[in-house]
Amino acid sequence: MRQQLYAEWTKLRTVAGTGWLLAGLITLTVTVSVVAAAAVSCTSAGCNYDPAKISLFGVQVGQAMVAILAVLAISGEYSTGMIRTTLAAMPRRVTVLAAKAAVVTGLTLAAGTVSVLASMMVGRRILLDNGFTRGPGTPMLSLAEGPMLRAAFGSVLYLALIALLSLGIAAAVRDSATAIGAVLGLLYILSILPFMIADPVWQKLLWQLSPMNAGLAIQATTHLSTLPLSPWAGLGVLAAWAAAALLGGGLLLRLRDA
Amino acid sequence: MSATAPHRAVRGGFALLLRAEWTKFRTVRGWVVATAAAALVTVLLGLLSASGSHQSCDGVCPAVPVGPGGEAVEDKFYFVHRPLEGDGSITVRVTSMTGQIRLPDLTPGNRRVISGVVPWAKAGIMIKESMKQGSAYAAVMVTGKHGVRMQHNFTQDVAGSPGGVSKQSPRWLRLTRSGEELTGYESADGRQWTKVGTAHLTGLPAAVQVGLFSASPGDLTVTPGDFGGSSAASRFAEATAVFDQVSLQGPVGGGTWRPDDVGVTLNPDGSAHHPGGFKESGSTYTVTGVGDIAPLSDGQQIENTLTGVLTGLIVVIVVAVMFITAEYRRGLIRTTLLAGPRRGRTLAAKALAIGLVTFVAGLAATTAAVAFGEQVLRANGNYILPVTVFTELRVIVGTAVLFAAAAVLALAVGTLFRRSVAAVIVAIVVIVVPYILATASVLPASAAQWLLRLTPAAGFAIQQSIPEYAHVLGNYAPSAGYYPLAPWAGLAVLCGYAALALGLAIFQLRRRDA
Structure with a gap:
């Protein structure tokens, strides 16, 4: 397994896009979070916004970079034919996928931590400067308090799970354009469907099924009781999606001709 | 005799180029199937969300009065x-x-x-x-x-x-x-x-x-x-x-x-x-x-039957990007440019071909979605806010134009990047993601409105059937279906982006080696 990991790391490290994508993840996440935090205005009665969700808003855009990184890690090999060399050198296909998953997850965790921490700190500063309070007389949670830590830590995990989900889908679909379309469709379109359906039962069900909505429940620090899923259960839904995608992708990789 | 040959080639040139591009599109089974699937998904998701909306009154719903201008x-x-x-x-x-x-x-x-x-x-x-x-x-x-x-x-x-x-x-x-x-x-x-x-x-x-x-x-x-x-x-x-x-x-x-x-x-x-x-x-x-x-603004709007458009758009974007990047991947682009050495015209023909195909598919989808969606909504007891025939046509045809403009933009981005993944991502991030962030996220309304003014997602404004009235207080936020730009102005923003991207793509295509 160490050799496979080393091989995958070398491939990912030497492809031109990786550095740009990770830089893009950090820049996009922080910039969008800052813009969102700056756009929040509060009344004297307090703010109706969730400070964690606002200061981590950029994750919703930054995740696209993670998706590209993960999709390219495998479908890039299909488009160049490299995959045949890879599988000839490392015939245990599931191990190859596992090594790819480990390398991509590691990179995502590292860059994700930087982007989440930077967004959280800058976002909180801006919100405080704008006079953000949770209500009359209640100050904003500090970063070290339970819910905020959970939101930050959970957002990093969220990004890693998005990477695994994208990798699994790309392994199953192989073509890069189709894979990226499928991943972004699954994330963004499924997240908006609940808002388009008036029926409350369907709405709740679709919300719980949507990997993006359910997964981002981990960022909620206010109105927890009104969420259709608890934060960790929400992240669990995304983990289930990622596991299913990896399993399906791994099976297809094993069964099919390259 | 030989001197007239180039002239004839130029005169019949664009039609021939267009025909060549149409042939390329229709002979790739995956693209045809995907375009049909985009239309089908648009209709089915629209019907799904229409069938999820129920309204009931005790006994018979009271009739909603209609003003002299035909509005509720x-x-x-x-x-x-x-x-x-x-x-x-x-x-x-x-x-x-x-x-x-x-x-x-x-x-x-x-x-x-x-x-x-x-x-x-x-x-x-x-x-x-x-x-x-x-x-x-x-x-x-x-x-x-x-x-x-x-x-x-x-x-x-x-x-x-x-x-x-x-x-x-x-x-x-x-x-x-x-x-x-x-x-x-x-x-x-x-x-x-x-x-x-x-x-x-x-x-x-x-x-x-x-x-x-x-x-x-x-x-x-x-x-x-x-x-x-x-x-x-x-x-x-x-x-x-x-x-x-x-x-x-x-x-x-x-x-x-x-x-x-x-x-x-x-x-x-x-x-x-x-x-x-x-x-x-x-x-x-x-x-x-x-x-x-x-x-009155309380009631279903006809554009509520077009919720599937977003999903259809993603499929259309993928197909439009592949329409050009597949040529680069397979080396067909060299043959294409050999056959049509005036690169600007060749790309214009490609853009027109994909634009027309997606317009026709989009028009079929939006017509069916609105027509059937309205029936489903009414059957579930919903009140649909009445609009004029012109407004209904504007919503249906405008959304088909939205499909076509998004396809042209995606094609142009594909030409600029020459790589499918980067192009698909960029096209989705500039067209679809701003719309989602503006309508279905915790973003404050003012930020959401700027997103729908500045990004290509402004084009979705063409779907708004009920105008905003300055003398009626309402929740005129993007999440409630009200756009900051007028319908045609919004669509013009999207078309402007598509034209700009196509211009850049032509410029780059002429400058670069294939």
């Missing part, structure tokens, strides 16, 4: 009136406007009512075609926070002088009728009159109703939703106005004033829910009213 209206107010049979005028002095507003309950079931008037509470004088809800009218009024206004036929509103009324600074109002022409005046002292506006009510019969009215729309509060978006709630509010110095001129019949609580909601036991009222003491008249005289 709320026509609910207290009217103290007399018949006027011909030309004439009414003059009054308004000396006070007060009211009460119900605030959100702090403890459930415990009503909190304060005194005050909502910004668009209105009271004044009116000439109305008949007592039928939705019939033509013109009125001059004082309002809660917007000064004197002259409004007619629900959608039209002209501002007079600002400021409220009180015993110390009363407001004189006059409305004269001459045939179909109605003119409103206001005055601070009853001697110096200024014209507020005129209204032309086509087909106004000789016999109309003239009188005093009062109405107050509910108090609107908008709260951001917990999962994103926002929700608006409207609570009971009423307005009471005191009139004196009432004088009528012209052939006024009837003898006495007749009070009518127009459009009042009835409780199950038949009594009025939040009734208005009328008191006459000497020459002073006090009129209390609840409701509004304004276009």
